[in-house]
Amino acid sequence: APAQTATPAPTAVPVEPARVLATHPHDPGAFTQGLFFADGALFESTGQPGESVVREVDLETGKVRREVRLDPQYFGEGSTGWGDTIVSLTWKHGKAFRWDRKTLRQIGTFTYPGEGWGLTQDGKSLILSDGTPELRFLDPVTFAEQRRITVTYQGRPIRRLNELEYVRGEILANIWHQDLIVRIDPATGVIRGILDLRDLAAAVPVTDPEAVLNGIAYDERTGKLYVTGKDWPSLYEIALPSR
Template sequence: MRRLFAALLPLLLLGAAPAPIPVEQPEIVATFPHDATAFTEGLIYLDGRLFESTGLEGQSVVREVRLEDGKVLREAEIDARYFGEGLVDWKNKLISLTWQHGIGFIWDRATFRKIGTFKYRGEGWALTRNDREIVMSDGTPFLRFLDPDTLKEKRRLQVTADGRPVPRLNELEWVKGEILANIWLTDRIARIDPVTGKVKGWIDVSALSAASGRRGRDDVANGIAYDSRKDRLFVTGKNWPVLYQIRLGKAR
């Protein structure tokens, strides 16, 4: 009996192995047209419209899009030297990033006129917000939390899954107290606890990626928008011809 206890003691001290992170399979609720030439970097649903930012030098824009038919209602071009990245709204403004130039742009949401710029260190990938802070990804396992009025960094949070850092955090969306994040070059969306940084679950969008007719290596899922009034979650990808409204299903 003593020998058995001695053999089991290390396991008892370590405790039970942590449960695997659940993986959810989304259900498609509806589909909408999406510009197949849009290298989607940021996506927002706001006041009945989609707002989208796109990337690639010479092709980067910030635009307003009608959900029902994908029609571009307005757009502002970003200077051709810049690779446009993420997008977020704050009050009457839209705020966008560039990839490697360390400069972001502030736009008047009513006129799409550029009204300011701001600077940051490192790369800019994506933006989202809650009611108090703007959250920024930069391609690393860290999320930056910014003051929404000054756009100065206040703090950082490392994102981990099973105790390991999660790199390549890309497009972000704040949904029901969680941060959803596309993981660049994968078909997974992370559900992140904004307090601990731990990944609570994965959303597997590989079936949506395949259904979209994905062509190139870069044409991955990237673009998450949430309609809080009607509790609708939308996802798309770079150069996808379709935008999906999804419902999260059972985890496995």
């Protein structure tokens, strides 16, 4: 009889509990969609119609240093720094804004098909999530799509990837409504590790079911990693995942 070809067993994906190293205040009215550092300064973009802003935040106090409000029709989403600018997404309008990072003055717009969820960059491309299992790599100057990857866990596509952060050669992503951060290989889309934040999230004093974990920021200057959530009163420094 012909030999049976065995299906390869799914590769075990390491799960690592998040270790909190420090706690900082966070604006409990900030519906966090994007969180990133640029030149050592912390920036945040928030959602909700009429409340969406792009702001610089003081890490130690949680106070807003300066902010710009989006037109009330827009539901703000993810954001990232690029050079001396900030790029921020909107949820359903297919429109991205470019802001001058020093003045927060709007200096450009782009359009893109589908929804906007999370945004980060790897030094070459902007990386956008849209609620599907696909991440798009975009030209930071023209917003033209360069390529896509499908994010998979043990071969299955994973949806609802939200806020993104590029950290030490991996894409970290919140999964909407799960207290987990997945570590994605940017070449293949394969999830190669999981940060488990369930204990951390369970201890956050929020009652709104939409006040979910969302916000990952890596400060390259200090090598520190931070997370928060929508309307969370705290922002947490957590240990970097094991390599």
